[in-house]
Amino acid sequence: MAPPLLRVEGLLKHFGGVIATDRVDLSVRAGEVHALIGPNGAGKTTLIHQLSGALRADGGRIFFDERDITRAGLHQRVHLGVARSYQITSIFRGVTVVHNLVLAVLARSGSSLRFWQPLAREPALFEEARALAKQVGLGGRENLVAGRLAHGEQRQLEVGLALATRARLLLLDEPMAGLGPEESQRMVALIADLKGAIALLLVEHDMDAVFRLADRISVLDSGRIIASGTPEAIRNDEGVRRAYLGEGFA
Amino acid sequence: MRNAPAIGALVLLVAFPLAAKHWDQLFYVSFASRILIYALAASSLNLILGYGGMVSFGHAAFLGTGAYAVAILMAEGVSSAWVSWPLAILVSTLFALVIGAVSLRTRGVYFIMITLAFAQMIYYLFISLRAYGGEDGLNLAARSRLGFGLDLAGDLTFYYVVLSLVVGCLCLMQRLLDARFGQVVQAIRDNETRMEAIGFPTYRYKLICFALAGGAAGLAGALLANQNGFVSPNLMQWTQSGTLMVMVILGGVGYLYGGALGAAVFLVLEEALSAYTVHWQLGLGWALLAIVLYARQGVAGLLAGTAAGRR
Numbered sequence: 001m002a003p004p005l006l007r008v009e010g011l012l013k014h015f016g017g018v019i020a021t022d023r024v025d026l027s028v029r030a031g032e033v034h035a036l037i038g039p040n041g042a043g044k045t046t047l048i049h050q051l052s053g054a055l056r057a058d059g060g061r062i063f064f065d066e067r068d069i070t071r072a073g074l075h076q077r078v079h080l081g082v083a084r085s086y087q088i089t090s091i092f093r094g095v096t097v098v099h100n101l102v103l104a105v106l107a108r109s110g111s112s113l114r115f116w117q118p119l120a121r122e123p124a125l126f127e128e129a130r131a132l133a134k135q136v137g138l139g140g141r142e143n144l145v146a147g148r149l150a151h152g153e154q155r156q157l158e159v160g161l162a163l164a165t166r167a168r169l170l171l172l173d174e175p176m177a178g179l180g181p182e183e184s185q186r187m188v189a190l191i192a193d194l195k196g197a198i199a200l201l202l203v204e205h206d207m208d209a210v211f212r213l214a215d216r217i218s219v220l221d222s223g224r225i226i227a228s229g230t231p232e233a234i235r236n237d238e239g240v241r242r243a244y245l246g247e248g249f250a
Numbered sequence: 251m252r253n254a255p256a257i258g259a260l261v262l263l264v265a266f267p268l269a270a271k272h273w274d275q276l277f278y279v280s281f282a283s284r285i286l287i288y289a290l291a292a293s294s295l296n297l298i299l300g301y302g303g304m305v306s307f308g309h310a311a312f313l314g315t316g317a318y319a320v321a322i323l324m325a326e327g328v329s330s331a332w333v334s335w336p337l338a339i340l341v342s343t344l345f346a347l348v349i350g351a352v353s354l355r356t357r358g359v360y361f362i363m364i365t366l367a368f369a370q371m372i373y374y375l376f377i378s379l380r381a382y383g384g385e386d387g388l389n390l391a392a393r394s395r396l397g398f399g400l401d402l403a404g405d406l407t408f409y410y411v412v413l414s415l416v417v418g419c420l421c422l423m424q425r426l427l428d429a430r431f432g433q434v435v436q437a438i439r440d441n442e443t444r445m446e447a448i449g450f451p452t453y454r455y456k457l458i459c460f461a462l463a464g465g466a467a468g469l470a471g472a473l474l475a476n477q478n479g480f481v482s483p484n485l486m487q488w489t490q491s492g493t494l495m496v497m498v499i500l501g502g503v504g505y506l507y508g509g510a511l512g513a514a515v516f517l518v519l520e521e522a523l524s525a526y527t528v529h530w531q532l533g534l535g536w537a538l539l540a541i542v543l544y545a546r547q548g549v550a551g552l553l554a555g556t557a558a559g560r561r
Contacts, residue, residue: 078449090444107449112430
């Protein structure tokens, strides 16, 4: 079997006396949707921060594509192929949807140390940004100021920004946070669309979505992975039911 | 056409000395040169403060460095503008590069304080330069030599040289802001974490922007040394940094012409009010208060109206 795209070994993070990430081992295979679930405060976002490079781990190692990226910073990991979205929407609120995406395309389109030619006269960038807007369901909304979009659309743009990096692994931190049922469905469809082409590590509380999308699921509790396996195995795991899913879940 | 008001202003600026000469009011030409020089200095601060979101409280250090570069070279016998002005830009850029490299590792209030601290260090460095006048400063024997039959000693010639340089710099700034680099810098101002998360090494972009602004301030310093015929460490004291900041706030933070308008308003107010009272800063204070309370976008924002966005 091919080695996993992302391999995490014994990852450790503590804030003072609190252990946020407790010797986490985790792997994500190319093209799979790997869901990370667990109760609030389990350390999911902290883990995403470490995987994306926003936070340095205190111990353990992270391999991407067989390469040790433990010490690489946030922007370096993007170029290696790991990008992320944020739980709290982080977009460029003052500019248009297409401008948001142009910025993300720009990051991997040669040097941006260009001081003379107006950005507006680089049509290739805008074409690609428009295609991305369409891909995340924002076709026809490209010229709206991002801050004026509905919450659900902002979440779609958030995913679009991560997608625009052309990363091979996306770390999606609760993409469905705060979405209504209809918006959630759109997001599920979007993620299902990506499945197979890109590997996804999906942090999510919406269990319907998780069990519908995930190829594998890992359960995090108090910074530790307490179970990892297929949705079927997780659903039937005693420890997981006690810690998180509840007895009624079947 | 978005440049129409700017072109109108440019026509006025070109015609102004001729009118002043006609009515024998050449003093005002020299005063206008001063405004233009400060317009350049304030615009360079606006580049990092308004567009880059870097609130530097030490910008006068680069202005003063540029001025001293010209004065020291002249004291050593190098009076060609073609040598001393580019060197002034170069030295200021290098100073900004070093100061920025350290300062930009901090955020918020710490950044403000560390830029202030660096500027004060440079201030005291020049005070300690006994060979070049120390605290008393240094007189320039003459204005820089330009060649081509242009004599900068003439206030009219000097005015037009300053005007072309300032206009040139503002054009460059406009190009830069619309180009990839400027768009990246502005996006970093709006959401730095996001920029990093889509793959931009934000520190590098901010540092280059900071250094460019330092260089532009250095050119303003070189011109100011010529204008005053004198340099002193006061040029780089923290109050001078404050003055530049007040100019930017008056004119409009993050507007292309914010620095220029602010410099004009500030210096005209100073000139007008100080004719009546030595407490002219009180009047200036009221003006600043009014701007901060009722017109957060400064004079440029008022002129642009609410329809146009930030430029």
